[in-house]
Amino acid sequence: MAARTTSTSDTSVLGQALLGLLARRPATGYVLAQQMRHPIAFFWQARHSQIYPELGRLEAAGLLTHREIPGRGPHPTKEYRLTAAGRRAHEHWVLGDVDQPVRDVETVHVWSLWMVTDAEQVRAWVSTRRAHRQQQLQTYESERAQIIADGNTGVGEPNWSNLAAVELGIAGARGSVAWCDWMLTEHLPG
Amino acid sequence: MAARTTSTSDTSVLGQALLGLLARRPATGYVLAQQMRHPIAFFWQARHSQIYPELGRLEAAGLLTHREIPGRGPHPTKEYRLTAAGRRAHEHWVLGDVDQPVRDVETVHVWSLWMVTDAEQVRAWVSTRRAHRQQQLQTYESERAQIIADGNTGVGEPNWSNLAAVELGIAGARGSVAWCDWMLTEHLPG
């Protein structure tokens, strides 16, 4: 993406994801890294080695501040908090276009399936894919049940868009499972 | 991903996409770059500046060969062709696991929609999203019509998995449109 030379210019998707987490509540880098594993990992991933420097850049851009809190590591433990500018930047980004292009390895595989001469191997691959996506669908559905059980799903509350995000994941997983069924019943002989 | 130090070890997704293109027919880097814009861009992207060096690496790994053909540029024009090893490597990769994690910027936006206090702005954002995905769906559907019109959609022919890939895209786009409708009718007040 574009460069980030000035404090007002664009922020990476990871940066925005971190702002989104901190908009919910202040947190340390360690806690943010945990939250990137769950629930954010369903749609975005980052390791702590990417998160810590990114927090530094966001702070340099004036979107975050930190204060040191008691901790146990050899380095100081920092609790980060959104600034008003950070909140504005994230809200602005959220309403903006989804400009990032899709990168779907799954489709690259599918698009080359013609090369496999043994139809049984193709069936097996699709079956495995179906099982995987079905599993994912169940994970999303229990996640949804959890969100609904937690309540606070009114517009303007974080859980409202947590639910929306999970529903989007469910829609995608359902589409993928339906595609596998189409492959197995209609597009593959036997 | 992992390092690519030896000739037998793994290849990047871009490398596999290029092998997939060359498995269909030999081509120059320029033609491959065009094909990465259409139709591959629906699920993977790469610029020529990434493609030319990658072709060099694939050739160094013994998966491709090239011969010079008449051309007009200041550099020699090279036509690349898959080796038997390249064909094997790609077929093996195709049947392997889809290990790359999902990165879906759209869901990051959705997950932060709670921050937008004006429900009308949310409705507008979802409507725009719906129009975009609906447009994409139509593009995929005319692509599908084209593939069916071209024929040669039997198992083992490239068009067979071209069709499968487009159907996967259609399933995804349909799921996304359905999600937008759910948002507008059931998840947003008014």
Added chain:
DNA sequence: GGCTCCATGTAAAACGTTACATGATTTC
């Protein structure tokens, strides 16, 4: 003469993963 297309390449910077490093506390 200027614009676009053909056709290839390199350089710099941003983004992402893996590995290395430190050291205290809690659990088995």
Added chain:
DNA sequence: GAAATCATGTAACGTTTTACATGGAGCC
């Protein structure tokens, strides 16, 4: 006492984007 967890950070490498560079051919 060994292993996992807490908690942060840097280094090396791979991947991707943007920008720079070259020069011939066809079109208006």
